[in-house]
Amino acid sequence: MxxxxxxxxxxxxxxxxxxxxxxxxxxxxxxxxxxxLKPNLVIAGRPEDGATTHAGVLSGAISYLQSHGFDKISVIEGSWVGDDTGRAFRVAGYDKVCREYNVPYFDLKHDKTRTVKTAARPMEICCRALDTDFLIDLPVLKGHCQTVMTCALKNCKGCIPDKEKRRFHAEGLHKPIAALGAYLKPQLIIVDSICGDLNFEEGGTPVQTNRMLLGTDAVQMDAYGCKLMGIPLSQVPYITMAEKMGGGSTQIREEDIVRLNEPTDAVGYPAPSGTVASLTRGKVQEKSACSACYASLVRALYLAKRSGIKVTKPIFIGQEWKGQTMEGVGVGACCAGASCPVKGCPPTAEAVLEVLRKNG
Ligand code: SF4
Structure with missing residues (x-):
């Protein structure tokens, strides 16, 4: 931790x-x-679509490392079974970044592998991931149709060959993901939560959050990701499994969160996708809400709908509600004057969902 x-x-x-x-x-x-550096290039997709790590994360990390004298830097990744990692590198703009900074990138689908003894079973892992002195995991925080969410631990799956990936699916994903993450234990995790997809690993319905995170414990990072997305840990078994296997700790204390700034992009939420529009239509009175705040609300509305929670009260969100009193659910510190306020700036989806559940 x-x-x-x-x-x-x-x-x-x-x-x-x-x-x-x-x-x-x-x-x-x-x-x-x-x-x-291990980004998430699960498919050949533009980062704006919510599935892949922004090229700026890669260039920022390389630029920081080079300015501190590190010159043995590489980018490693293997897309999911059926997609071409080389194409994914190009579509996400990584080839340009690697050329500009003179850093090699390697498609792990062509890497040598070694069998190691993990807490679950012997597992084949790509040598470039095993042999580096310092592994930096660069996941996207997003939803996943089978494991509910994906972030630091599951991003390690790009470090195994395709035949292992198939075996992971046959084994139900959770136990092997936990064992892989606990074995590899990336030393650093930088999470791209700028516009991860709400539901699908492969993107398509991105939600602007404009947030990034950095930590040193993949288990803790995933537990925090769950909190931000309003997902109980019990719904993502691989996280607590990885904790039991020695991969890290799920504990998060408020004093462990170091906030470098506050959300400030209150200039109106970007044009919502169809899914987002259908969740918010007719319910939400938005006035200059920050992206992170709005994303927590959208995620909570999605979860409320899925759990059959009826949302009948009006919902207020945004900086222009500051100092006003309203009858309904008020999302975040700016709407503290609402009859049913949600604390936080921005609040987590978990906190919004809790208030919707009690007062929606
Ligand atoms: S509560 Fe914070 S995050 Fe939400 S709109 Fe106000 S300033 Fe932005």
Whole structure:
């Protein structure tokens, strides 16, 4: 268990550098050591669609590492079975970043593998992930149709060959994901939560959150991701399984969260996708809401709908409600004057859902 650094904004490169500076990442890497960056390129998709890590996260991390004297940097990834990692590198703009910074990238589908003894069973893992001195996990925080959510632990799945990936699915995913994450234990995790998809690993319904996170414990990071998305840990068994296997801790204390800034992008929420519009239509009175706040509300409305919770009261959200009194659910500190307020700035989806459940 360690600290989780949190930052808001939309410039992935600048946010990544700021997070790494704040956490003094250079002090944690062995001098002269090799560093492997493992993004999420599950498919060949544009990061704006909510499935893949923004190229700015990659360029920010490389630029920070190079400016601190690290020159043995590589980018490693293997897309999901059936997709072409090389195409995914190009579509997400990684080829340009790697050229600009003169950093090699490797398709792990063509990497050598070694069989290691994990807590679940012997497992084949790609050598570039095993042999690096410092593994940096760069996942996207998003939904997943089978495991409910995916973030730091599940992103490690790109470090195994396709035949292992197939076996993971045959085994029901949770136990092997936990064992892989607990074995690999990435030393650093930088989460892209700028616009992850609510439901699908492969993107398509992104929700703007404009948030990034940095931590050193993949289990803790996933537990925090669940909190942000309003998902009880019991719905994502691989997280507590990984904890039991020694992969980290699910405990999060408020003092462990280091907030580098506050959300400030209250200039109107970007044009919502069809799914988002259908969740909010007729219920939500939005006036200059920050993306992170709005994303928590959308996620909570989605979960409320799925659990059959009826939402009848009007919902208020946004900075222009500050200082006013309203009858209904008020999301976040700006709407503290509502009859049913949700605390937080921004609140988590979990907190919004709780108030909807009691007062919706
Ligand atoms: S409570 Fe207000 S300032 Fe805070 S995130 Fe929500 S809209 Fe932005």
């Amino acid at each position: 360690g600290k989780i650094y949190e930052i808001y904004g939309s410039d992935a490169h600048a946010m990544t550098v700021a997070l790494m500076e704040a956490a003094r990442v250079a002090d944690r890497i062995p001098k002269g050591g090799s560093v492997a």
